[in-house]
Every structure is written in structure tokens, then in C-alpha cells.
Amino acid sequence: MKHRIIVLGAGYTGATAAGRLARRLHREDVAITLVNAEPDFVERVRMHQLAAGQDLGLRPLGAMFAGTGVALRIGKVTAVDVERRTVTVLDANGAEELAYDSLVYALGSGWDPQGVPGTTEHAHDIAGRPGALRLRERLAGLDAGQPVVVVGGGLTGVEAATEIAESRPDLDVALVARGGLGDWLSPKGRRHLRKVCDGLGITVHERTAVTGVEADGVTTTDGGSVPAGVTVWATGFAVHPIAKATTLQVTSTGQIVVDGTMRSVSHPDVYAVGDAAMVRGPGDKPLRMSCASGVPSAWQSADAIAARLTGGKVPNTPLRYFNQCISLGRREGLIQYVTADDRAVRSALTGRLAALYKELVCKGAAWGVANPTLGIPTRRRRVVRTAAPATPVTEASA
Incomplete structure (x- = not known):
């Protein structure tokens, strides 16, 4: 069997x-x-x-x-x-x-609404294809000048905000980050990220936590609000x-x-x-x-x-x-080199070359899935019926 x-x-x-x-x-x-x-x-x-x-x-x-x-x-x-x-x-x-x-x-x-009131009713996610398609349709229906708010200052939020701002320069895009903009990056990485956001006209609300999502915007811990025709939830x-x-x-x-x-x-x-x-x-x-x-x-x-x-x-x-690969639209990118445990080092690749690097990484990942049995030695081994132990193998014995 x-x-x-x-x-x-x-x-x-x-x-x-x-x-x-x-x-x-x-x-x-x-x-x-x-x-x-x-x-x-x-x-x-x-x-x-x-x-x-x-x-x-x-x-x-x-x-x-x-x-x-x-x-x-x-x-x-x-x-x-x-x-x-x-x-x-x-x-x-x-x-x-x-x-x-x-x-x-x-x-x-x-996606993780994190229990924030109004998120599931009013916010959009890009954690999967259905959510991304719903957001695509909603963005396509926005008139020029309408505000879009992306909540979340991590990799997903940054990529979403820059992509939307580049593809729809007629919209008023804002990014709400709980911490500082790109505070996990090296100084060079942070400078480049801020430069790109400024160039795309993205308004960044730093050190701001969202406490609620409504049909026309988000509320924050300081009692303020950020208007939004569309809210994108990208907090993790x-x-x-x-x-x-x-x-x-x-x-x-x-x-x-x-x-x-x-x-x-x-x-x-x-x-x-x-x-x-x-x-x-x-x-x-x-x-x-x-x-x-x-x-x-x-x-x-x-x-x-x-x-x-x-x-x-x-x-x-x-x-x-080895690195963190971040797309900032189709023309800009950021490759932040990191230590083995994911802490940023001084070196970072930026600009058009970084965008091409990120694109190659994405294509390589998809190619690896689309060709699941290539690139591995062809010699298949036979199953030994008594090989699988009944109890967990410890790290020492493995």
C-alpha cells in the first residue's frame, strides 16, 4: 500500500x-x-x-x-x-x-482585522485574490481627487500605498503607520522610502494608531480622523x-x-x-x-x-x-540587506535597479512553483516501510 x-x-x-x-x-x-x-x-x-x-x-x-x-x-x-x-x-x-x-x-x-471596529464592514484587504479584486473594482470607481487610506506601515502597506499612488496619481493617497515610516530599515533605506513617498504625493501619518474604520474614513487614538473614500487594511x-x-x-x-x-x-x-x-x-x-x-x-x-x-x-x-525586497511601484524599489535574524544593515539597493531585482525575485518564486519538479536531482529513493518513526525525532538525533 x-x-x-x-x-x-x-x-x-x-x-x-x-x-x-x-x-x-x-x-x-x-x-x-x-x-x-x-x-x-x-x-x-x-x-x-x-x-x-x-x-x-x-x-x-x-x-x-x-x-x-x-x-x-x-x-x-x-x-x-x-x-x-x-x-x-x-x-x-x-x-x-x-x-x-x-x-x-x-x-x-x-488578513487580520485585529478586532478594530468597522474594519470588516468598511475596509478592503489584499491578502488574497478575492480581496484584491474587490479593491480593484472599488478603486476603479473612484473619481479624481478622492482620498485613499492605507493602514499599516509594514511591507504590505508600503507596497500597496506606493503602487496605488503610482497607478492613480489623480487620487489622494495616505499611509497610516503605527511607528515611524520604515523605522525597521537602515538610514539609507528610510531616506529612499521617504523620498519615493514624497515624490508620489503620499501623505504619511506616522506614530498613529487606528481605533476605528468608518465608511468615509478612519479614526485615530489622538481623537482625530483621516478621510477615505477607500480604506485598505494592511496591518498584518x-x-x-x-x-x-x-x-x-x-x-x-x-x-x-x-x-x-x-x-x-x-x-x-x-x-x-x-x-x-x-x-x-x-x-x-x-x-x-x-x-x-x-x-x-x-x-x-x-x-x-x-x-x-x-x-x-x-x-x-x-x-x-539575506534581504528584504520591497517594490515601490513599478519604477522604484528598495532592497534592504539584513543580518541572518532579519535586522537591517547599512547596505541597501535603491531605485530602478532595486525594482528590477524585486521583479526577478517575484518571477523566480513563481517559476519555482510552476516548475515544481525541476532543479532537483532526478534520482528518486524508495520508501523503506519501517523508516518512519512513531515518535518525534529530536534535533540531536536528526
Whole structure:
């Protein structure tokens, strides 16, 4: 009987893990099923571009995984039972329970309203394709001179504000940041970010927290308000809630606690990758939710599963950062070089060259998903039926 591997979620991490597993293991030994709610792969790092009116070509998952041995199942995951080793998938034909021997949990995250009153009723998100398309339609209907407010001064908020301001210079775009503008960047990075925002006519409200969202603007902690015909909420992400409803060991935010090989510390047949996992990097610091964190965690999980099933040596490569890639519209960019634990150093690449660098990174990430079984040695190893241990493997033994 084949070893059944189910991968939940076909974003950057899930799709990468499924493709890498297919390349590592013999088809005669494993049955790999990739479950996703939509039939297309979504370039999440480009959702600000989609919202701003740019056309992004569809990438059908069926075409991407054709001939790889990965079975694609389109449906919404509604439940995971880690004791019975089953997942429940809902599609047009109803609900079905799928059994697994190994599970890769890659359901990712969505927008986080953070309990701020009025956010879900009046704000727009760009955490996924549906939200970005709704925002795109709303922005297209705005007349010249209308105000747009982007709440959130992190990477997502900065990219959204600059993209909208560049594509619609007739709108009055404002960015509301809880801290200082780009306060996590190097001095050179902060100067460049401010220069670009000034050049695009973006009004920046620094050290300002939003306490409420209304149909015509946002209210702030100082008792003031910022007018908005459209409010974009980009203050961070919240993980999919399903893991928290299981007996998996999770954090207070619902992320699955894993070891260095992305294996659940409470259930050894479950691996978690990307935003869904609490992964600690250099200095024992949690990795930020990002594609830069997620893809290496997918590599790690796939290689660990393959090694354990085939009796090979389990790799445990420390995950680290090299830079933060920020698009500031289509003509400007910022590449902030960082330490292994994601702290900014003095060096930064700016301007048009940085924009091209970021574009290459985005294309490379999408290419890696669209070609899931390329770039990996072709020699597949056979599954050893006694290879998978019944209890978690410690870091020392791995």
C-alpha cells in the first residue's frame, strides 16, 4: 500500500513542498495529493499590483502539476483530525474525508482585522485574490481627487500605498503607520522610502494608531480622523483557524509549533510550513510571515519527509534571511540587506535597479512553483516501510 501524503494549500509553500516530494520519492511508493480551494496558483506577493489595476495571468494548478504524479484536489478544507489522520474537504459534490499517513499543513494566512471596529464592514484587504479584486473594482470607481487610506506601515502597506499612488496619481493617497515610516530599515533605506513617498504625493501619518474604520474614513487614538473614500487594511496577517481547532500543539495565535525540520512537536506525522508554522530562526527569533520564510521551510519539510521515509539522513539546515525586497511601484524599489535574524544593515539597493531585482525575485518564486519538479536531482529513493518513526525525532538525533 502506498504511503499517503496530503498537502493542504497550494500557495508558495504547499505547492513547493508537493513538487519537491514528487521529485524525491518513487511514484510506486507514495500517493501525493495537493488540496487547494481554488484551481489557480495565486502570486500573493503581487496582490497590490492586481488591486491597482494590473493584469496578472492565471496559472492553473492542473497544468503546473500535470505529469508530476501529484494528484490535485480542488476543494475547501473544513476540518483536520490529527488523531484519526483524516482531513475533510468540501467541494461542489459535498464533503469527503481523506486519510493520510503524512500531512503537510500549508493553509497559510489571511488578513487580520485585529478586532478594530468597522474594519470588516468598511475596509478592503489584499491578502488574497478575492480581496484584491474587490479593491480593484472599488478603486476603479473612484473619481479624481478622492482620498485613499492605507493602514499599516509594514511591507504590505508600503507596497500597496506606493503602487496605488503610482497607478492613480489623480487620487489622494495616505499611509497610516503605527511607528515611524520604515523605522525597521537602515538610514539609507528610510531616506529612499521617504523620498519615493514624497515624490508620489503620499501623505504619511506616522506614530498613529487606528481605533476605528468608518465608511468615509478612519479614526485615530489622538481623537482625530483621516478621510477615505477607500480604506485598505494592511496591518498584518492571521493564520487559518483550522489548526487551532485540532489537538496539535499551537501558539496563542494558532501557528503550529514545529522543530527544525518543520515537524509538529506533538504529532510526528504532521509537518507545517510557511505562515502556518511557528518557525524559529537565528537567535531563536520567530521567522516573519513571508514568502522568504515559507519557501525554505517547504524545502526543509519535503526533504525531511523524504529522508525519514527512505531511511536517509534527515537534513536540518538553519533558515536565515539575506534581504528584504520591497517594490515601490513599478519604477522604484528598495532592497534592504539584513543580518541572518532579519535586522537591517547599512547596505541597501535603491531605485530602478532595486525594482528590477524585486521583479526577478517575484518571477523566480513563481517559476519555482510552476516548475515544481525541476532543479532537483532526478534520482528518486524508495520508501523503506519501517523508516518512519512513531515518535518525534529530536534535533540531536536528526
